[in-house]
Amino acid sequence: MVRRYALRHDQRARLKGLLPGRVGYVGGTAADNRRVVGAVLYRYRAGIAWPDALWAMPERFGKWKSVHQRFDRWAKGGIWERVFAALSADADNEYAMLNSTIVRAHQHSADVHKGGTGDEAIDRGRGGLNTKIHALVDALGNPTAFYLSGGQAHDLAGADALLAGIVAPTLIADRSYDAEARVLRPLREADEVAVIPPGRGRNVRRDYDRDRYATRHLAENFFCRLKQSRSIATRYDTIRRNFLAGVYAAATAILLN
Numbered sequence: 001m002v003r004r005y006a007l008r009h010d011q012r013a014r015l016k017g018l019l020p021g022r023v024g025y026v027g028g029t030a031a032d033n034r035r036v037v038g039a040v041l042y043r044y045r046a047g048i049a050w051p052d053a054l055w056a057m058p059e060r061f062g063k064w065k066s067v068h069q070r071f072d073r074w075a076k077g078g079i080w081e082r083v084f085a086a087l088s089a090d091a092d093n094e095y096a097m098l099n100s101t102i103v104r105a106h107q108h109s110a111d112v113h114k115g116g117t118g119d120e121a122i123d124r125g126r127g128g129l130n131t132k133i134h135a136l137v138d139a140l141g142n143p144t145a146f147y148l149s150g151g152q153a154h155d156l157a158g159a160d161a162l163l164a165g166i167v168a169p170t171l172i173a174d175r176s177y178d179a180e181a182r183v184l185r186p187l188r189e190a191d192e193v194a195v196i197p198p199g200r201g202r203n204v205r206r207d208y209d210r211d212r213y214a215t216r217h218l219a220e221n222f223f224c225r226l227k228q229s230r231s232i233a234t235r236y237d238t239i240r241r242n243f244l245a246g247v248y249a250a251a252t253a254i255l256l257n
Contacts (some may be wrong), residue, residue: 047230
Protein backbone atom coordinates (compact mmCIF):
# COMPACT_ATOMS: atom_id res chain seq x y z
CA MET A 1 0.00 0.00 0.00
CA VAL A 2 1.34 3.45 -0.94
CA ARG A 3 1.36 5.71 2.10
CA ARG A 4 0.46 9.34 1.60
CA TYR A 5 3.44 11.72 1.43
CA ALA A 6 5.85 8.85 2.17
CA LEU A 7 9.43 8.89 0.88
CA ARG A 8 10.50 6.26 -1.62
CA HIS A 9 13.34 3.85 -0.85
CA ASP A 10 15.74 5.67 -3.20
CA GLN A 11 14.95 8.99 -1.52
CA ARG A 12 15.61 7.51 1.91
CA ALA A 13 18.92 6.13 0.65
CA ARG A 14 20.06 9.63 -0.39
CA LEU A 15 19.32 10.93 3.10
CA LYS A 16 20.89 8.04 4.98
CA GLY A 17 24.44 9.40 5.04
CA LEU A 18 23.41 12.97 5.85
CA LEU A 19 21.59 12.58 9.15
CA PRO A 20 23.05 12.42 12.68
CA GLY A 21 22.89 9.17 14.61
CA ARG A 22 24.30 7.06 11.75
CA VAL A 23 26.96 4.41 12.40
CA GLY A 24 30.30 6.12 12.99
CA TYR A 25 28.68 9.46 13.86
CA VAL A 26 29.69 11.15 17.10
CA GLY A 27 27.12 10.23 19.76
CA GLY A 28 24.58 7.44 19.91
CA THR A 29 23.28 5.52 16.91
CA ALA A 30 19.67 6.41 16.06
CA ALA A 31 17.28 3.64 15.11
CA ASP A 32 14.39 5.73 13.82
CA ASN A 33 15.76 8.62 11.73
CA ARG A 34 13.71 7.47 8.75
CA ARG A 35 10.52 7.58 10.80
CA VAL A 36 11.28 11.04 12.17
CA VAL A 37 12.06 12.51 8.75
CA GLY A 38 8.90 10.98 7.34
CA ALA A 39 6.85 12.39 10.21
CA VAL A 40 8.27 15.91 9.79
CA LEU A 41 7.68 15.91 6.03
CA TYR A 42 4.16 14.57 6.58
CA ARG A 43 3.43 17.29 9.13
CA TYR A 44 4.52 20.10 6.80
CA ARG A 45 2.90 18.58 3.72
CA ALA A 46 -0.44 17.93 5.42
CA GLY A 47 -0.55 21.27 7.27
CA ILE A 48 -0.65 20.12 10.89
CA ALA A 49 0.08 22.43 13.80
CA TRP A 50 2.22 20.72 16.45
CA PRO A 51 -0.52 20.96 19.13
CA ASP A 52 -2.85 19.05 16.78
CA ALA A 53 -0.32 16.33 16.00
CA LEU A 54 -1.57 14.11 18.86
CA TRP A 55 -4.71 13.21 16.90
CA ALA A 56 -3.79 14.26 13.35
CA MET A 57 -0.51 12.35 12.84
CA PRO A 58 -0.72 8.69 11.73
CA GLU A 59 0.16 6.17 14.43
CA ARG A 60 3.03 4.77 12.34
CA PHE A 61 5.11 7.84 13.26
CA GLY A 62 4.98 7.08 16.97
CA LYS A 63 4.80 9.69 19.72
CA TRP A 64 4.48 13.18 18.25
CA LYS A 65 6.36 14.75 21.16
CA SER A 66 9.40 12.62 20.32
CA VAL A 67 9.16 13.73 16.70
CA HIS A 68 8.85 17.38 17.71
CA GLN A 69 11.79 17.17 20.11
CA ARG A 70 14.00 15.61 17.42
CA PHE A 71 12.88 18.20 14.86
CA ASP A 72 13.61 21.04 17.30
CA ARG A 73 17.00 19.62 18.25
CA TRP A 74 17.98 19.26 14.59
CA ALA A 75 16.78 22.81 13.90
CA LYS A 76 18.99 24.13 16.71
CA GLY A 77 21.94 22.12 15.40
CA GLY A 78 21.49 23.24 11.79
CA ILE A 79 20.89 19.67 10.60
CA TRP A 80 18.01 20.51 8.25
CA GLU A 81 20.06 23.27 6.64
CA ARG A 82 23.07 20.96 6.19
CA VAL A 83 20.95 18.25 4.59
CA PHE A 84 19.45 20.82 2.20
CA ALA A 85 22.91 22.24 1.42
CA ALA A 86 24.26 18.78 0.61
CA LEU A 87 21.41 18.03 -1.80
CA SER A 88 21.56 21.46 -3.46
CA ALA A 89 25.35 21.46 -3.89
CA ASP A 90 25.13 20.23 -7.50
CA ALA A 91 23.07 23.24 -8.62
CA ASP A 92 22.94 24.32 -12.25
CA ASN A 93 24.82 27.62 -12.00
CA GLU A 94 24.33 28.84 -15.55
CA TYR A 95 22.34 31.62 -13.89
CA ALA A 96 20.59 32.28 -10.58
CA MET A 97 17.21 33.80 -9.76
CA LEU A 98 16.25 35.79 -6.69
CA ASN A 99 12.62 36.06 -5.64
CA SER A 100 10.35 36.16 -2.60
CA THR A 101 6.85 35.18 -1.53
CA ILE A 102 4.60 36.08 1.40
CA VAL A 103 2.90 33.42 3.54
CA ARG A 104 0.19 33.87 6.13
CA ALA A 105 1.22 33.37 9.74
CA HIS A 106 -1.41 31.58 11.83
CA GLN A 107 -2.29 33.08 15.21
CA HIS A 108 -0.53 30.10 16.84
CA SER A 109 2.76 31.32 15.34
CA ALA A 110 2.49 34.64 17.21
CA ASP A 111 2.62 32.91 20.61
CA VAL A 112 6.38 33.26 21.02
CA HIS A 113 7.79 31.57 24.11
CA LYS A 114 11.21 31.27 25.72
CA GLY A 115 12.74 29.60 22.65
CA GLY A 116 12.38 32.75 20.56
CA THR A 117 14.96 35.44 19.87
CA GLY A 118 12.63 38.45 19.70
CA ASP A 119 12.90 38.68 15.90
CA GLU A 120 10.76 35.84 14.57
CA ALA A 121 10.24 37.24 11.02
CA ILE A 122 6.55 37.95 11.59
CA ASP A 123 4.83 41.27 11.15
CA ARG A 124 1.35 42.58 10.53
CA GLY A 125 -0.03 43.71 7.18
CA ARG A 126 -3.50 44.39 5.86
CA GLY A 127 -4.30 40.70 5.76
CA GLY A 128 -2.98 39.98 9.24
CA LEU A 129 0.26 38.35 10.37
CA ASN A 130 2.66 37.25 7.66
CA THR A 131 6.21 36.18 6.84
CA LYS A 132 8.23 36.66 3.67
CA ILE A 133 10.38 33.82 2.30
CA HIS A 134 13.31 34.97 0.14
CA ALA A 135 14.94 32.33 -2.07
CA LEU A 136 17.80 31.86 -4.49
CA VAL A 137 16.95 29.44 -7.30
CA ASP A 138 19.24 27.87 -9.89
CA ALA A 139 18.77 27.60 -13.65
CA LEU A 140 16.64 24.46 -13.26
CA GLY A 141 14.28 26.12 -10.80
CA ASN A 142 15.74 24.31 -7.77
CA PRO A 143 16.40 26.22 -4.53
CA THR A 144 19.92 26.93 -3.29
CA ALA A 145 19.44 29.34 -0.34
CA PHE A 146 16.74 30.92 1.85
CA TYR A 147 16.22 33.91 4.13
CA LEU A 148 13.20 34.90 6.24
CA SER A 149 11.90 38.38 7.02
CA GLY A 150 8.67 39.95 8.13
CA GLY A 151 6.07 40.04 5.39
CA GLN A 152 6.22 43.85 5.08
CA ALA A 153 9.99 43.94 4.57
CA HIS A 154 11.23 45.04 1.14
CA ASP A 155 12.51 42.40 -1.27
CA LEU A 156 15.94 44.01 -0.95
CA ALA A 157 16.21 42.52 2.56
CA GLY A 158 16.59 39.17 0.81
CA ALA A 159 19.17 40.61 -1.58
CA ASP A 160 21.20 41.91 1.36
CA ALA A 161 21.23 38.44 2.92
CA LEU A 162 21.65 36.23 -0.16
CA LEU A 163 23.59 38.21 -2.76
CA ALA A 164 27.01 37.26 -1.40
CA GLY A 165 26.21 33.56 -1.87
CA ILE A 166 25.60 33.76 -5.62
CA VAL A 167 28.15 31.78 -7.64
CA ALA A 168 26.38 31.98 -11.02
CA PRO A 169 27.64 34.57 -13.55
CA THR A 170 24.13 36.02 -14.04
CA LEU A 171 21.35 37.02 -11.66
CA ILE A 172 17.73 37.27 -12.80
CA ALA A 173 15.28 39.21 -10.65
CA ASP A 174 12.28 41.51 -11.03
CA ARG A 175 12.37 45.32 -10.91
CA SER A 176 12.00 45.45 -7.14
CA TYR A 177 15.71 44.54 -7.04
CA ASP A 178 16.70 47.48 -9.25
CA ALA A 179 18.85 49.13 -6.57
CA GLU A 180 22.24 50.54 -7.49
CA ALA A 181 23.99 50.41 -4.13
CA ARG A 182 22.52 47.16 -2.81
CA VAL A 183 22.29 45.00 -5.95
CA LEU A 184 23.62 46.38 -9.24
CA ARG A 185 26.96 47.72 -8.00
CA PRO A 186 27.85 44.58 -5.98
CA LEU A 187 27.06 42.45 -9.04
CA ARG A 188 29.31 44.57 -11.28
CA GLU A 189 32.11 44.42 -8.72
CA ALA A 190 31.79 40.62 -8.69
CA ASP A 191 31.87 40.60 -12.52
CA GLU A 192 28.32 39.24 -12.64
CA VAL A 193 25.52 40.25 -15.02
CA ALA A 194 22.22 41.64 -13.73
CA VAL A 195 19.12 40.70 -15.72
CA ILE A 196 16.79 43.08 -13.89
CA PRO A 197 14.24 45.40 -15.52
CA PRO A 198 14.70 49.09 -14.64
CA GLY A 199 12.32 50.54 -12.08
CA ARG A 200 9.53 52.77 -13.29
CA GLY A 201 11.06 55.82 -11.62
CA ARG A 202 14.36 55.65 -13.51
CA ASN A 203 15.07 58.50 -15.91
CA VAL A 204 17.63 56.42 -17.83
CA ARG A 205 16.11 53.16 -19.05
CA ARG A 206 18.80 50.55 -18.56
CA ASP A 207 18.66 47.67 -21.06
CA TYR A 208 18.51 43.99 -20.03
CA ASP A 209 18.24 40.56 -21.66
CA ARG A 210 14.50 40.09 -22.12
CA ASP A 211 14.82 36.53 -23.43
CA ARG A 212 16.81 35.45 -20.39
CA TYR A 213 14.41 37.33 -18.10
CA ALA A 214 11.53 35.21 -19.43
CA THR A 215 12.97 32.21 -17.57
CA ARG A 216 12.18 33.89 -14.23
CA HIS A 217 8.93 31.93 -14.12
CA LEU A 218 11.01 28.99 -12.84
CA ALA A 219 11.43 30.83 -9.52
CA GLU A 220 7.67 31.38 -9.33
CA ASN A 221 7.12 27.71 -10.13
CA PHE A 222 9.38 26.74 -7.25
CA PHE A 223 7.33 28.76 -4.78
CA CYS A 224 4.19 27.03 -6.08
CA ARG A 225 5.77 23.66 -5.30
CA LEU A 226 7.01 24.86 -1.90
CA LYS A 227 3.54 26.05 -0.91
CA GLN A 228 2.10 22.62 -1.61
CA SER A 229 3.43 21.98 1.89
CA ARG A 230 0.50 23.45 3.78
CA SER A 231 2.48 24.27 6.92
CA ILE A 232 4.70 26.45 4.74
CA ALA A 233 1.82 28.18 2.93
CA THR A 234 0.39 28.90 6.41
CA ARG A 235 3.03 29.31 9.08
CA TYR A 236 2.31 27.58 12.39
CA ASP A 237 5.85 27.64 13.86
CA THR A 238 6.39 30.34 16.45
CA ILE A 239 10.18 30.39 16.27
CA ARG A 240 11.93 31.73 13.19
CA ARG A 241 14.62 29.06 13.41
CA ASN A 242 12.05 26.26 13.35
CA PHE A 243 10.03 27.70 10.48
CA LEU A 244 13.22 28.11 8.45
CA ALA A 245 14.08 24.49 9.29
CA GLY A 246 10.64 23.53 7.98
CA VAL A 247 11.35 25.44 4.75
CA TYR A 248 14.63 23.53 4.41
CA ALA A 249 12.79 20.23 5.03
CA ALA A 250 10.10 20.98 2.45
CA ALA A 251 12.73 22.11 -0.06
CA THR A 252 14.68 18.92 0.63
CA ALA A 253 11.60 16.89 -0.33
CA ILE A 254 11.42 18.86 -3.59
CA LEU A 255 15.09 18.19 -4.36
CA LEU A 256 14.61 14.47 -3.70
CA ASN A 257 11.95 14.22 -6.44
